[in-house]
Amino acid sequence: MTHTVEPSRRSVVLAGAAGAAAAFLAPAAPATAAGAATAARTAAEAAGLQPYASYWYPDSLPAGAPGTGITWRSLKEWRAEDDADLAFNAASVPLAQRFTPVPVNTTARAGQARIQSLVSFGPTSLNPSQGAATADYYALTHWAYIDELVFWGGSSGEGLILAPNAPIVDAAHRHGVPVLGNVFLPPVAYGGQLQWTRDLVQKDASGHFPLAAQLVAVAEAYGFDGWFVNAETDGGDSALATAMLGFLTELRELGAAKGQRVTWYDSMTTSGSVSWQGALNALNRPFFETADSMFVDFRWTASKLASSGTLAGELDRSRYELWAGVDVEASGWNKAVDWDAIIPRGRDHVVSYGFYRPEWTRNQLPAGRTPGQFHAADDRFWTGQSLDPSQPDGASGWRAPATAVADRSTVTALPFATTFNTGHGLRWYDGGTAVSDAQWNHLGLQDRLPGRRWVVRTEGRRPAVSFDFAAAWRGGSSLLVDGDIDAPVTVELYATRLPLSDATVVELTHRADAGDVTVELAVATGEPGAPGAPVPYTYLPAGTLRGGAGWTTATLRIGTLSGTVHGLGVRLTGPGAVAYRLGALAVRDEVVSPAAPAELRVTDSATAAGETALRLRWSAAPGPVRHYELHRMLPDGTRRFLGGTCQSAFHVSALRPEQGETEARFEVRAVGELYATSGAASTVHPW
Template sequence: MNRQPPPASRRRVLPAGAGTAAALLGPSPGDGTAAAAGLPRAGAAEVLQPYASYGFPDSLPSGTPGHGITRRSLAAWTPGSDRDLAFNTATVPLAERFTPVPANTTARAGQARISALAAFDHTAGSPPQGSATADHYAPTPWAYLDELVFWGGSSGEGLILAPNAPVVDAAHRHGVPVLGTVFLPPVAYGGQLRWTRDLVQQDAAGRFPLAAKPVQVATGYGFDGWFLTAETGGGDAALAADMQAFLRALRIAGAGHGLRITWLRAMNTTGQVGWQGALDLTHRLDPASGPVTAEVAPALREAPAPGEPAPYCYLPAGTLTAGGGRRTTSLGPGSLGPGTVHALGVRLTGHEDTVVAWRPGALAVHEGAVSPAAPSGPKVTDTVTADGAVPARLSRRRATAPVRHYALHPRFPGGKRDFLGGTCRTAFSLPGLRRAQNEPAAPLEVHTVHELFTVSMPSETRLLW
């Protein structure tokens, strides 16, 4: 499962050999300056860029890591030494799920379940603040997923991959647990049996020291468990028995924290590896859509029987056209009367013979407008200067009201504001701001955005030039 590294612009640039000395699943702490880290000023900008965590069980590969890859050890990781922890920690709690009337007569509740394995980025260089472009996988069929596996891992980058926070937050909003990956790859893809032995090593008392580490990582970052697959051939029955005992220890350690442990049975009881079955994928690309008439469809009763439609009522929400950007429409209950909304949908009707290929956003039922509280205590914690730009790290305290995310804007001379980005976390990494004129500092505004997309008054800090 070796893959070519992503472009250099999306990687952390480190001096040659630095990766082999790095322990932990996150970069080691420092005072936030390039000089303290012993790095040249020209390369310091990339050091402030956080990435999702990855590593090896214990021992590291020989040789020099590829460009932008930092080799780390799970055995040495601690939350207190991970300076990227605030950027990678999920903040949205796992929503409670419910089971509606089955969509058809053949659906059987509590039987078939779907565990989706999705690779969102390369193992190294996966940003914890989303992507700067639309070239990013954004899942939508949450209602069909029992769990989501943040798939990845390679012998050249790392075998253990913690999911990045935006993916966990998005899944948690829909009640879907997210698992990190422990991938012990086949020999054909650079797998080494010593990494399997590292994972299942025992101390003098017969305990598994590394069984506690994945639990510590999952609880530290706020995700829901681990997906493990041992696919490195060459083992024996003794190694298979150690793996089974390690899994039992891992499940016991994770049970107290409500963690899921999913095991892909590639290694059998003899220690050998084999696979069965196949997976075929079909891709469909929707054409551009024409204008549509939109209606919000609440149902005040459940569907009368499996396979039957819910008794929807339809409330006009206007006409939408392509290229109009995001649009929010608020509707009153009208003639619906009192009751409980059991189902909520959208009906889109195309005009004439035009194609309908829209992607609706959020639907919500609420009692009234909400004005969230502004975040408090925003401050710039780290800065460097690189090629005339100033990358920086910001932190703030969490707002008291329900928060969907925080939005950041710099304010330029003359009052102009630009959108820098949004995050659910209390830390944000700026790729680099440039001085507009001769102003001594750049005001940075931070707004709280509520789940219903109402926005707070700004809190402000200043980035000194």
């Protein structure tokens, strides 16, 4: 992947990240004026409280000094107990189990090709741990088609080993997707030093590989699922290759005991040189046999992939443990790909595939792009031009994942609730009211989202369906169905495996922005008879909404049905133009509220130019918690929303005292799966 390191672009990204790195709903602090040494010191201290995603060199550091905002660290020296940012970076959501429903079309295959996604969510350095004060973010939502996410990045001038930040891991885990950190040993042309490869595979006196143990310890402490190892620094020999194989063996063995995995990138060969094969063959076979899977370099051809799949079978390995690289960084869905070499339509898939840099869907949009524009582009990338996986594109040159790969779901237990929050927004809503007008992003706050976007069944005109950011019930977005309908329209939302009891109810929080619309809940207690067949719904009345009347919640008892809920949706009937907004959906047997956290405290503070930055910590609430929300209590008794996180630590910046205020008061509450909030833990900070 020698084309991936672009110093000029990286410097631009670094500059942008520096401005966004703040508590995700706090305004950026103004630059401190040059002046007294004390002012400079306090400004540096305030900036130093901002936690960032972690990155390291294996052991030895480069010559010279790091650039502005970059911290050089040695992985060999890392210890969890000394990691000041660990509380902000450790993911808290466990990896959910997934199931595969009956495919929504006849072309998507279950049990064959899967998709790996290599994504650069931000720069290596200055990548905020807990979101930032901008809605312009790659808020990935099409988790249903992804089998493995790689937190891509690394550079010779910043660091080579990247641990994914917690919001990404929490969102991925909620949807059942494992996340791998990245070990990037760059080409010599991009600053790579062979010493760093030798550092990585060094042995201790007992013959073990200490950095293999370190990588496993980092992944365990940070809560992610293993490592993508990309050794592209040329100049090695067979002895170095042998050492690398020993390192990978120990990394995989130690990691497997912790539920971790290893993916190897097709780069170094058994000779120790870097020679991208574009295939599984004798030169890289031992590395594939040592790892859990292998990313096949972009140099593949149809014949190379065919022989690779055959060799994998001969090794008693699945051919779908090979990811054929598809580079979409520059051209996205315009990329010319020999799809029949990977996922032919008329026979079994050959191998799996890996998207390199699908965040193109955001990056290709012009300056001033909105969250809605991003999701429209991302839907086209993953679903296809039809924007409906039940009606896959035919002869399109872009073979969207929904047309080939069966989707998956994690909606298997009660209570289940969603507010259709995508993990970023133009403001933050609570109960249908905007409680903050600041832009934000934080993927850890993303809900479990519909996997099939958007399946619409109607005999008449098809309305547009989208995530919309102009209004929401909770979070930053809602589901909007907008159009002139002349026949009943069923919008399929979730494939589920939810147990039914006599007490089970479904709650719909919704409104009609324009036009009157009659709403029915679509509930399926059985599977479709075959791929592509319609879901066998039962329709339950949920009321008629009047345009402009505001939010309302319909509570429907579905305990009269029996068995298991396999599908959920809504059916809409209207006299013409409608704009139906669904703000929340919940399925429960009982109302469950979370216990309160405890011992909220300020662990560090710094003030510069009249503004204060704080680090807050608290003791986690006992029992299940979806996330925590923090507020500042103002002298007039009102609350100011500061942000949310899945962790038990939070950073906030740019705080100023209110008129007559001698101390700032803060509260943190736990939020449960049904979005009920707990009592508060509180603390004060004197001005």
